[in-house]
Amino acid sequence: MTTLPIEPIPPPPETLAPRPEARWESLRGVNASDRVYQGVLTVLALALPFLMIVLLTQLFISALPAIKRFGLSFLWTSTWDPVAEVYGAAPMIFGTLASSFIALLIAVPLALGVAIFLTEFAPRWLRQPVAFLVELLAAIPSVVYGLWGIFVLIPFLRTYVVPPLKAVLGWTPFFQGVFYGNSLLAGGIILAIMIVPYIAAVSREVLLAVPSSQREAALGMGATRWEAVWTAVLPYGRAGLIGAIILGLGRSLGETMAVTMVIGNRHDIGLSALQPAYTMAAAIANEFSEATTTLYLSALFEVGFILFVITVLVNAAARLLIWRVARGTAVGSKAL
Amino acid sequence: MRKVTSGIMTALVALLSFTAVLALVLILGDLIAKGASSLDWNFFVKNPVPAGESGGGVANAIVGTGIVVGIAGLIGLPIGIGAGLYLAEYGSGRLGFAVRFIADVMNGTPSIVIGIFAWTWMVKPVGGFSALAGSIALAILMIPMIARTTEEMVRLVPHSLREAALALGYPRWRTSLRVVARTALGGIVTGCLVGVARVAGETAPLLFTALGNLNFSTDLTHPMQTLSLQVYVYATGPFEEWHRLAWAAALVLMGLVLILSLAARWVTRQRYGRVR
């Protein structure tokens, strides 16, 4: 640091600086309003953890009678007998997993195809319209899907899909039995259509988050459009894409109305997709109002509790995976 | 050879997209084809008639949807927006991380589970079903959704704008509200419209709360009918007439959801004009 004399500047023709006390006064004060604002917002934000905790606790408490009575065997017992008051959720759990599995089988190629098409291949003028249309699929209410499922999908399956399926694959255990309409297959297909927009939207965001340098590097080395996608873009976004798929899984596990309207609502475990089945959500929707005894109701609450815990875990896993690719942004939370 | 593969894959991807869009077109097409013919003036202003008779409408359901969703919005939107503003303004710490994570996880919660929860807290203690219980269930669904979209929209506002306001001597609360949130308002409104649209189509949380009502009612403390419940009852009922009405009611419901979704996009286009 050096010291240099400053030459005096002629003082400008105006009044002297304000007296120190006046200056002090004008600078003093406390910011109460900021504290209040932060306080109000914090309280509102705490509603979320509050709801979560309350939800978990209440479901558990309501499920307690059934938990005490059946213990862990609830998970693998197949009997569901309101008269004898024996309840086992195995068929529902099976049906939930099976229908979601079928749904993913169909939805993942469709959704990833849409996402890849929109981010990599579609001409610019096509992107917005197609994206909008796919998003619209997410806006259709579940009950409307169910309606369509009952009166359009099932007849269509019965006439055009199941006969060829049985002809070709009827020897496998998956397509045995008579197809009456309401079935695991119908449930799986409806679920597939319902989760395509979710997986597609999140996948699209994940792919958009992949830096274009990855793409360009591959193209620069002489790769074709598709090769650039397959070797550079997809591997980079792999974690996020898996997250998107798991998110779709989470949604399909909890879908209620459309499923209960087409799946047949039967407590049965069977490998055939042509047979009626049941999911946890459908069972609650179907039987809650008929549960006349405490134990019956409690069993349904236990089903709800299990369903809630499963979806929380699945969603948490999905979010963590997506977070790794697109750090902390609200990917997939927007319209959906 | 590689070019051929690339070409085939491109075509495949396009085909898959086309299939997805096709599904949408089919469903909407069926709605219109099967439902439009039943839409007449009576349909909108009359109440349902006894089972087996023909005619009647869904006036009670339309009004009911409006009331239940409206009240849900009154409860859920302020809390959701407040939580979203919290996350954007003060959410970089550990509490913010927890709230954000919980919101994301709750966004995937099955709505039937929320429904039976609302039943336990709002219906069982009181001994009766009510529209209010339904609204509360829908509000619980809405809050995490709105919180995240609000946060995301507010975060889009450039940091430099916030700094400019603070440097002018705006206190933090005023910066947050008058400058930042005000700039993000279009996006926040969009998020709200989308949230309301989604909730308007819900049935599961209402099954054991609002229950449904064959008569016209605006009483919050009693069961109320909504379009979604109406579609469910009619679709799963035994009468052909009911099936016909189910399509029409579904078309009206879809129309409502569509209007809200389009309004949401319209608001964003006005303010941002972003292209993705």
Next chain:
Amino acid sequence: MVASANVRLRLETVRLTALFGRKAAVQEVSILFPAHTVTAIIGPSGCGKSTFLRCLNRMHELSEGGWVTGKVLLDHIDVYAGDVNPVQLRRQIGMVFQRPTPFPTMSVYDNVAAGLRVNGRRARHELDEAVERALRQAALWDEVKDRLQASALELSGGQQQRLCIARAIAPQPEILLLDEPTASLDPAGTQRIEELCHELKRLYTIVIVTHNLQQAARVSDYTAFLYMGRLIEVGRTSDLFTKPSIEQTEAYITGRFG
């Protein structure tokens, strides 16, 4: 710097150190800012000029992990004292940033009036007067006087930056902090703003951070050279640029580094 008796000081920093967490971006900088002068802060990228500037109106503490030791004296009062309200302080110091940041949802008029309104001044005639005065001082009045209600976004980049200057001076702060105000402008816009500095210093005390040495030479009365957070040399601009006493200063000015 040693001040002689009849020079009024507006602003002074005493061993100011600015940190982010444990890293110091500005180290023990002591500078005097005489009233009605323009002082330029120069130095290579990352030397802490902007951080230093932001300490003067307590904006630094709003950054993640930002804190300060040392003093900043405004009219001999330490603005970092415990009972000083930073919000009030910032109302008395104007700041203009590198990029124009007009409030997008407000009109030209409302933008300029924003600083006044936040101070509680609402009387229409008072605002009208202040807005016109500020816009004239910022040399923008003639261009916008017919469209005061138009959105601020309709102005060009250079006009928006002058709007930000008008917004900063409307509440008549005594100190004006400019952080590379012409960095995103074209030469014509840059020239306008440099001319403004000459005029504005009659009323305000200005501190300008710039990476453009010619600009510093054109615009300022005093110049301070910062390097790696430390003050290397400070003095009259004419002296510093023609016969700098420290080798590092000379090296920077002649372009040998930075």
